[in-house]
Each structure stands twice: as structure tokens, then as C-alpha cells.
Amino acid sequence: MSNDAPMLEDELAAVSARLRREALSVFGRSLHIRTVDTGSCAVCESEIRLLAAPHYDLHRLGFFFTPAPRHADLLMVTGPAVRAADNLLLKAYAATPDPKAVIAVGACALGGVYPEDDLIHGAVDRVVPVDIFVPGCPPSPLALLQGLLVAVGRLGERVSALSLDLDDGRLR
């Protein structure tokens, strides 16, 4: 092993991240979504169902729900990743053809509601790699739609520019 090995790994990580982004932008025009519930209370699911309602109508944007992960480009994962659901989540992830993306939906999936214990991982990214995080309890359909469009690079994310300090002069 040469001394360059760690640096090469860094470069590899950068290249793989770029490839991942580019692969996702291939989905820019049409994308099939499989939802995976890892112990959610079903309110996130209720909001996800609303995406197909006329007001949000995600089909006009080229997004479709599919009943099988083998047909999916993207997994929408809700719930705090209960350990009993490990098998189904890992199987769904393995069955989704590459290139694929994972969206973690809701505060549970992002580690907010349930701490890690014997029954629960507490966050989806402890089980499968997550590409997009959509916070909220539950996230509104509009937030989910933005998450999908951010995932495929059709919208820029805005949370990085968000300041929660009302006195720093930017938000006032």
C-alpha cells in the first residue's frame, strides 16, 4: 500500500458522490416510487397518498407509485426503522435496481421520535444509505413533492440557506 491510499479513497468518494448525483438526474423526467413502511404511525403514508390527489397530482411531474421495489427507482421510507422491519427494508433495497435513491420521510425516519433501543434502530440511515431527508411530522405533501424534485435535481434545496435566528438581520 502506498501513502496515497487514503487520498485515493477520498477521491473515489467524491467521484462516487458525483456519479450518484448524475445517475439521479437521469430520473429527471420520470421516476417510479415504492413506499416502505418501517413502523410508521401511518400519518406519513396518509400524506404520501395525498400526493396523488388532484391538488398535488404528482403524476403530472412524472412521478408514479409502483407496487413492487423491482419496478422502482426510488424508495420512500417512513417510520423509525423498527428492527422487525429490517428484513423487508433490506430486501426492498436489494430488489430495487441500480441506480436507486432512498428518501427518508418524517421525523421518525430522521431520528427524532424514537431513541435507538433493542426494538428500534431509531433512524433509517442506520439501516440503508439515505439520499434525501424530508423532515416533518408529518411532512406536508408539498414538502414531499419538493423532496422528490430535489432528489432528481429539478429543484434546489432551500434548507441550507435557512436561518433560525430572527435577530441576525437576514430573516427580519
Added chain:
Amino acid sequence: MASWFYRGLRRGIVTTRYPKQLDEWATTLPSPPAFHSERLTVELVDQLVASCDSGALSRDERQLRVDLGRCTGCGRCLQAAGGAAKASGEPLLASLTRQALIKIVPIRGRSQTP
């Protein structure tokens, strides 16, 4: 090519894109808190942290750390903070990295009792 195909194209109605502007009610959805950093004191922040059931708030010396990913928008901290916090009204929080969801708010207020 069949003529109905071209007729269909001519009559084709362009469906709407993602909304350019948010609906008026979108900012009234439950959203994470925003803080008046000049009104925050260490004592108040400790109360806020204790009021947060989902562990979204934590204090690091003179900084309030807000994890938007964990926030459920329940509003308990808004009640505990009095006028020092209000709902941010930001519903679109999707992020490509977990780190971008962690926000730091400085604690600029001075305690009344040293």
C-alpha cells in the same frame, strides 16, 4: 402518422409545473421554531431543551442547536419561550445531507441573575 395524433398534440394542454409560489396557507402548517437570539438566555434555552420531547433542541455552551430533522413542529418550545421564539413558517425542508438540517442559533441574551 395518424392525423389524430397531430390533432391531439395541437390540442394538448400543458399541465402545471411545480408551483412557483407557495399557497398562502403553506406557511401556517406546523413548522420548526425560529428564535430571537437576543432574547435567549442560557436558562431559557435549558427550559426549551427540557420542553422538547423529540430531542430536536440541545445546548452547546452559548449556542442553541436545532435539529430540524428531529423537530415535529409540536410547538411546546414556542409556548415555553414566550416571545423569544415563533414558528419559522418554512415548510420546504428537504435536504441532501443530514448535516444541513442541523442549525445553530447563538445565545446572545444575558441572564438577569448572574
